[in-house]
Amino acid sequence: xxxxxxxxxxxxxxxxxxxTLSEETRSxxxxxxxxxxxxxVRFIQELVRHPSRRTAERxxxxxxxxxxxxxxxxxxxxxxxxxxxxAHPGAGFVEVPYDDVENVVGTYRPVTxxxxxxxxxxxxxxxxxxxxxxxxxxxxDAEVRDGWLYGRGSGDMKAGLAANLFALDAIREAGFAxxxxxxxxxVAEEECTGNGSLSALMRGYTAEAVVIPExxxxxxxxxxxxxxxxxxxxxxxxTHVREMATGFNAIDAAYFVVGELRALEDRWNAEKAQHRHxxxxxxxxxxxxxxxxxxxxxxxxxxxxxxxLRCALYPGTSADAGWAxxxxxxxxxxxxxxxxxxxxxxxxxxxxxxGYVLEEGSDAEAVLERxxxxxxxxxxxxxxxxxYLDGRVFVQYADIPTLVYGPISRAIHGNDECxxxxxxxxxTGSIALFIAEWCGIEERAEGA
Amino acid sequence: xxxxxxxxxxxxxxxxxxxTLSEETRSxxxxxxxxxxxxxVRFIQELVRHPSRRTAERxxxxxxxxxxxxxxxxxxxxxxxxxxxxAHPGAGFVEVPYDDVENVVGTYRPVTxxxxxxxxxxxxxxxxxxxxxxxxxxxxDAEVRDGWLYGRGSGDMKAGLAANLFALDAIREAGFAxxxxxxxxxVAEEECTGNGSLSALMRGYTAEAVVIPExxxxxxxxxxxxxxxxxxxxxxxxTHVREMATGFNAIDAAYFVVGELRALEDRWNAEKAQHRHxxxxxxxxxxxxxxxxxxxxxxxxxxxxxxxLRCALYPGTSADAGWAxxxxxxxxxxxxxxxxxxxxxxxxxxxxxxGYVLEEGSDAEAVLERxxxxxxxxxxxxxxxxxYLDGRVFVQYADIPTLVYGPISRAIHGNDECxxxxxxxxxTGSIALFIAEWCGIEERAEGA
Numbered sequence: 001x002x003x004x005x006x007x008x009x010x011x012x013x014x015x016x017x018x019x020t021l022s023e024e025t026r027s028x029x030x031x032x033x034x035x036x037x038x039x040x041v042r043f044i045q046e047l048v049r050h051p052s053r054r055t056a057e058r059x060x061x062x063x064x065x066x067x068x069x070x071x072x073x074x075x076x077x078x079x080x081x082x083x084x085x086x087a088h089p090g091a092g093f094v095e096v097p098y099d100d101v102e103n104v105v106g107t108y109r110p111v112t113x114x115x116x117x118x119x120x121x122x123x124x125x126x127x128x129x130x131x132x133x134x135x136x137x138x139x140x141d142a143e144v145r146d147g148w149l150y151g152r153g154s155g156d157m158k159a160g161l162a163a164n165l166f167a168l169d170a171i172r173e174a175g176f177a178x179x180x181x182x183x184x185x186x187v188a189e190e191e192c193t194g195n196g197s198l199s200a201l202m203r204g205y206t207a208e209a210v211v212i213p214e215x216x217x218x219x220x221x222x223x224x225x226x227x228x229x230x231x232x233x234x235x236x237x238x239t240h241v242r243e244m245a246t247g248f249n250a251i252d253a254a255y256f257v258v259g260e261l262r263a264l265e266d267r268w269n270a271e272k273a274q275h276r277h278x279x280x281x282x283x284x285x286x287x288x289x290x291x292x293x294x295x296x297x298x299x300x301x302x303x304x305x306x307x308x309l310r311c312a313l314y315p316g317t318s319a320d321a322g323w324a325x326x327x328x329x330x331x332x333x334x335x336x337x338x339x340x341x342x343x344x345x346x347x348x349x350x351x352x353x354x355g356y357v358l359e360e361g362s363d364a365e366a367v368l369e370r371x372x373x374x375x376x377x378x379x380x381x382x383x384x385x386x387x388y389l390d391g392r393v394f395v396q397y398a399d400i401p402t403l404v405y406g407p408i409s410r411a412i413h414g415n416d417e418c419x420x421x422x423x424x425x426x427x428t429g430s431i432a433l434f435i436a437e438w439c440g441i442e443e444r445a446e447g448a
Numbered sequence: 449x450x451x452x453x454x455x456x457x458x459x460x461x462x463x464x465x466x467x468t469l470s471e472e473t474r475s476x477x478x479x480x481x482x483x484x485x486x487x488x489v490r491f492i493q494e495l496v497r498h499p500s501r502r503t504a505e506r507x508x509x510x511x512x513x514x515x516x517x518x519x520x521x522x523x524x525x526x527x528x529x530x531x532x533x534x535a536h537p538g539a540g541f542v543e544v545p546y547d548d549v550e551n552v553v554g555t556y557r558p559v560t561x562x563x564x565x566x567x568x569x570x571x572x573x574x575x576x577x578x579x580x581x582x583x584x585x586x587x588x589d590a591e592v593r594d595g596w597l598y599g600r601g602s603g604d605m606k607a608g609l610a611a612n613l614f615a616l617d618a619i620r621e622a623g624f625a626x627x628x629x630x631x632x633x634x635v636a637e638e639e640c641t642g643n644g645s646l647s648a649l650m651r652g653y654t655a656e657a658v659v660i661p662e663x664x665x666x667x668x669x670x671x672x673x674x675x676x677x678x679x680x681x682x683x684x685x686x687t688h689v690r691e692m693a694t695g696f697n698a699i700d701a702a703y704f705v706v707g708e709l710r711a712l713e714d715r716w717n718a719e720k721a722q723h724r725h726x727x728x729x730x731x732x733x734x735x736x737x738x739x740x741x742x743x744x745x746x747x748x749x750x751x752x753x754x755x756x757l758r759c760a761l762y763p764g765t766s767a768d769a770g771w772a773x774x775x776x777x778x779x780x781x782x783x784x785x786x787x788x789x790x791x792x793x794x795x796x797x798x799x800x801x802x803g804y805v806l807e808e809g810s811d812a813e814a815v816l817e818r819x820x821x822x823x824x825x826x827x828x829x830x831x832x833x834x835x836y837l838d839g840r841v842f843v844q845y846a847d848i849p850t851l852v853y854g855p856i857s858r859a860i861h862g863n864d865e866c867x868x869x870x871x872x873x874x875x876t877g878s879i880a881l882f883i884a885e886w887c888g889i890e891e892r893a894e895g896a
Contacts, residue, residue, distance in 0.1 A: 128744035130751040134683060191747065229746045235582060238862050251737045255703055289699045290750060291743035296576035298677045298738035298758045298798060299639065299836070300861040303578040310746045350746060388747070413748040414686050 021437050025176075026374045029436055032170035033429040040166040040428060041149065041421060043067065045142035047158040048151035055096050057124045057188050064124060064186040065104045067165055073106030073184060080188065080199045088202060089319075090397055092193025092229070093348040101188045103196050105205060108168065108182040115179030115440035117207035119400075120168070120431070121197060121390060122161035123190030126153035127413050134415045148410070148418040155409025155419035160213030161186055163406070163424060167432035171441060180439030183207060190390050192229070192350040197390035201398055209364040209438055210394045211431060213406035218423055220368065221404035222382035223277035223357040224389045225284065226313035228322050229350030231306055232257055232330065234294075236342040238301035247301065248340035251294045254305035256337045257330070257344045261287055261309065264329045268314070275314040277357060277384045284386050285312045308349060312386055315355035323348070351388055356395040356402075358382075364401040364438065371433035372405075375426045380405075403434075469885050473624075474822045477884055480618035481877040488614040488876060489597065489869060491515065493590035495606040496599035503544050505572045505636050509552050512572060512634040515613055516554030521632060524553045528636065528647045536650060537767075538845055540641025540677070541796040549636045551644055553653060556616065556630040563627030563888030565655035567848075568616070568879070569645060569838065570609035571638030574601035575861050582863045596858070596866040603857025603867035608661030609634055611854070611872060615880035619889060628887030631655060638838050640677070640798040645838035649846055657812040657886055658842045659879060661854035666871055668816065669852040670830040671725035671805040672837045673732065674761035676770050677798030679754055680705055680778065682742075684790040686749035695749065696788035699742045702753035704785045705778070705792045709735055709757065712777045716762070723762040725805060725832045732834050733760045756797060760834055763803035771796070799836055804843040804850075806830075812849040812886065819881035820853075823874045853878075 021029075052060035061077070069075055080098045085091040104124075129139035129152040137143060139152040149159070164184055171178060183205050187196030214221075234257050236248040265287040278284040287309060294305025313322040330344045358365070372380035391402040407423035410416070435441075469477075500508035509525070517523055528546045533539040552572075577587035577600040585591060587600040597607070612632055619626060631653050635644030662669075682705050684696040713735040726732040735757060742753025761770040778792045806813070820828040839850040855871035858864070883889075 127748050130744050130748070131683065134685075134751055191745070227747070235579070237582075249737060251740050288747065288749060289697060289743070290746035290748060292699050292750075292753065293741040295737070295739035295756070296578050297639070297861070298756045299675070299736065300575050300578070300738060301736060302738060302740075303582055303863060305740065308743070308746045413745070415751060 019440070020370060021433060025436065026433055028174040029170050029432045030375065030429045032174040033166065033425065033432055036166055036169055036173065037425050040162050041144065044149055044154065044159050044162045047161065048142035048154050049140055051140050052124050052126050052153065053128055054125055054192060055101055057102065058100055060124050061102055061104050061186060064161065068104065068106030068184060071106070071165065071168065073108055076105045076107070077102055078203065080195055084202065085195050085199060088198060090194065090198055090353060090393060092189070092195050092350045092352050094193065094195070095349055103188060103200055104186045105200060106184040108178065110177060110179050110181065113179070113181055116209065116438050117181040118435060118439055119183045119185060119205060119207040119210040120164035121185040121187065121210055121212045122157050122164055123188065123196060123390065124161065124186045125188050125191050126156065127191050130415065136416050144421065147421050149421055150416060150418040152417055154417055155215035155407065156412035156417065157214050157406065159419045159424045160215070160406045163213045163428040163431055166428050167435055170428070170432040171436055172444065175444050176436065176441035177444045178435055178439040178441055181207065182435065182439060187390070194351060194353055194388070194390050194393055197393040201393055206398050207400065210391070210400050210402040211434060212389065212391055212402065212404045213427055213431060214389060214404050215409035215412055215419060216385065216404060216406045217408050218376065218427065219405065220365065220380055220382040221358065221385050221389060221391065223315060223384040224355050224391065225386050226315065226317065226319060226322065226353045226355035226392065227351040227388040228311050228313065228319055228326065229308070229348065230326065230346045231308050231349045232344050232346050233304060233306045234342055234344050235304050236336065236340055238303050246338050248336060248338070248342065250302040250305040253336040253342050254292065254294060254307050257333055258289055258307060260333055261326070261329060264325060265311070275316070278314060281384060281386060286386055287311045310351070313355060315357050318354050319352040353388060353392055354396060356392040358395070358402065362401040364403055367437045368403050368405060368434050371430045371437065374433055375430035467888070468818060469881060473884065474881055476622040477618050477880045478823065478877045480622040481614065481873065481880055484614055484617055484621065485873050488610050489592065492597055492602065492607050492610045495609065496590035496602050497588055499588050500572050500574050500601065501576055502573055502640060503549055506548055506550065508572050509550055509634060512609065513552045516552065516632060519554070519613065519616065521554030521556055524555065525550055526651065528643055532650065533643050533647060536646060538642070538646055538801060538841060540643050540798045540800050542641060542643070543797055551636060551648055552634045553648060554632040556626065558625060558627050558629065561627070561629055564657065564886050565629040566883060566887055567631045567633060567653060567655040567658040567842070568612035569633040569635065569658055569660045570605050570612055571636065571644060571838065572609065572634045573636050573639050574604065575639050578863060584864050592869065595869050597869055598864060598866040600865055602865055603663035603855065604860040604865065605662050605854065607867045607872045608663070608854045611661045611876040611879055615876050615883055618876070618880040619884055620892065623892050624884065624889035625892045626883055626887040626889055629655065630883065630887060635838070642799060642801055642836070642838050642841055645841040649841055654846050655848065658839070658848050658850040659882060660837065660839055660850065660852045661875055661879060662837060662852050663857035663860055663867060664833070664852060664854045665856050666824065666875065667853065668813065668828055668830040669806065669833050669837060669839065671763055671832040672803050672839065673834050674763065674765065674767060674770065674801045674803035674840065675799040675836040676759050676761065676767055676774065677756070677796065678774065678794045679756050679797045680792050680794050681752060681754045682790055682792050683752050684784065684788055686751050695786070696784060696790065698750040698753040701784040701790050702740065702742060702755050705781055706737055706755060708781055709774070709777060712773060713759070723764070726762060729832060729834060734834055735759045758799070761803060763805050766802050767800040801836060801840055802844060804840040806843070806850065810849040812851055815885045816851050816853060816882050819878045819885065822881055823878035
């Protein structure tokens with residue numbers, strides 16, 4: 001640390017990087033969060049108003065880039081390269097053009113790097129809103145009602161992206177500067193491949209800890225599942241319409257095939273006792289029939305049907321092993337329920353990811369426990385989630401302790417998605433305290 | 449009849465319109481069919497090479513118009529008018545633009561109309577070919593192999609359209625001219641609404657008999673079913689992915705709804721003994737799940753699913769009555785198999801048609817029996833078909849005896865559709881003999 005360059009400021013609360021924060025320092029930081037919270041809500045609303053569906057993230061990323069640049073972060077923005085990604089075993093399969101799919105990273109560098117480094121990660125992409133008539137109002141107007149902010153992506157995870165930025169702001173506005181390098185990542189592709197975070201890692205962004213404020217009910221994710229996305233195309237030889245009652249029908253046959261895959265799902269769920277952190281979940285392995293399409297004509301017996309599925313894997317089951325089990329189950333199907341010969345061929349369409357466990361006892365978790373206690377006045381709880389998280393990128397491929405931890409939400413991926421603003425406020429405070437203790441802080445010079 | 453205008457030609461074989469044909473007349477006509485049969489096959493091939501899928505019939509209709517004009521028929525070509533059609537109770541529901549959907553009718557008028565009038569009807573539209581990789585070769589190259597002509601529409605019903613024209617040719621080339629007015633109709637929309645034939649009827653084209661050479665295995669259709677096309681949209685409120693095993697999933701729910709409709713189908717099939725001509729069919733009422741699509745994202749529980757269905761009705765059951773039964777069955781569904789509330793809403797998407805019975809004992813059938821016997825050396829058989837036919841337009845709305853009668857085919861609406869060319873040759877001969885006897889013929893003047 002070069003004290004000349006620090007312009008006379010000393011470590012906050014008399015501490016050094018990694019030291020626990022004083023009560024006064026915590027209060028200054030949490031007050032700063034509160035002071036800016038209306039701005040934070042407006043920023044979440046602005047983000048929600050950009051429908052950053054897959055491959056359409058550009059305008060939302062523009063907003064993130066501008067917000068980072070205004071904060072003096074060093075900007076790096078690049079398009080994901082599917083060819084480069086494809087060489088990585090953790091990459092998801094890509095069925096869309098990546099021309100317009102970009103990551104934005106804003107880097108904060110202390111004048112002298114004396115503290116621990118940190119990645120504050122969040123994803124900009126949102127899942128499709130589904131039929132808008134099933135929403136109480138537009139998924140994009142970001143209304144605040146009874147303390148909840150509504151809209152597609154509000155919880156998953158534009159509130160988290162805002163929390164990362166406003167946590168940093170709070171430290172500055174409380175009069176401090178972090179002592180560690182911080183990369184604020186706004187990545188694409190979290191909802192389909194995980195290739196955004198992976199691309200950032202492959203570009204060289206690493207740190208000693210990662211925070212990802214996904215909507216996790218104010219809790220820390222202890223373990224999560226891996227996920228494989230795949231499409232099953234069922235084909236056969238349709239009989240004449242006259243014998244349709246017992247003949248091959250690709251749409252019926254697709255349902256039969258899904259039933260066979262559900263037998264695999266049942267088998268995996270029956271093994272949950274063998275998987276630490278998953279023993280107590282009712283149904284840790286979910287096979288989701290997410291999309292279906294089949295047939296070309298109302299009066300023709302359909303010759304084909306395609307089903308898009310998402311299947312979970314326990315941590316410790318590699319994507320390759322999961323994929324082998326799925327394809328073996330499909331290969332064993334040679335006839336439909338009526339005995340007509342069929343083919344059920346699978347292709348990978350996205351996620352090809354193993355789950356992860358956040359091992360207990362890390363320094364990062366201890367720091368978050370203290371931050372959470374101060375922000376919420378309650379102990380940090382951890383839990384296991386049966387969904388995909390980009391955390392696996394940092395855990396599996398860079399061995400970085402990764403804290404997926406974020407606000408209370410409702411109906412992510414559903415209708416009327418919303419996020420609890422009081423929870424967002426506290427999470428922002430908790431992240432700010434985490435940054436301060438993890439990276440260490442020093443008093444900022446006047447006007448710096 | 450004005451003999452001056454007949455240029456000295458007398459009724460063929462000494463007969464008058466409606467008289468049975470002499471052996472010699474029959475032989476002359478059948479020989480003329482044989483002499484032109486290579487041309488007829490080439491014409492079918494040319495028609496098959498125009499993929500006249502719905503709304504894309506134009507180039508095939510151009511070919512039909514040219515073929516009619518070359519034969520000296522008076523051409524009438526018009527675009528179907530959905531608004532005008534909609535006023536008719538037999539019209540199908542239209543979900544496509546009709547800007548480019550046209551009928552072509554070519555009219556033959558004898559110099560003096562002394563014989564019975566006739567409509568030779570056929571449809572130009574074909575159903576989609578489905579996945580081309582499931583065909584042995586292109587659905588559009590019209591290959592002839594082992595006496596079968598292959599391709600989408602070969603049997604259903606470009607061979608029939610050709611048979612109508614070449615039957616007329618045979619009469620001329622045998623040295624005769626029909627004594628009755630003949631309308632050769634090439635209509636659109638037979639595969640989805642029946643609006644093509646209906647539009648021709650509404651335009652004023654009527655006659656004393658109709659022949660439609662659909663692919664009917666060298667047999668006459670005695671009765672057929674009505675058909676309704678409809679789409680069921682199933683919606684509900686998806687639960688969080690964590691509870692997906694017992695929660696609402698619109699794709700699963702759609703299958704549950706189809707199951708409920710299949711109970712209606714079973715009930716109707718169980719009543720077959722009450723429907724003359726349908727008692728002996730195994731499964732006269734078919735509910736076909738023709739198309740399905742649902743969901744927006746692999747990792748979201750689908751909030752919606754749409755299924756396109758085709759359901760048959762017995763003759764005597766009006767489309768309104770069938771529709772009421774279907775919508776009542778759907779209205780009774782308030783929850784999915786897991787008890788989650790759902791909505792299953794139906795909209796009409798095409799056919800809205802009652803079936804028909806060709807009453808025995810008509811003059812037209814007697815004439816066809818003689819024609820068939822002469823062309824095939826076998827007795828004409830009749831049968832009941834569980835599919836839609838435009839015949840219902842002429843029977844239901846103009847009380848015209850309508851003979852749906854045509855060649856042997858395989859896999860209509862399936863892969864590797866084909867038509868038996870020897871059957872087409874004989875059907876062409878039979879239609880030619882039918883025309884000759886039904887309309888009456890007279891010897892053509894030299895050069896006429």
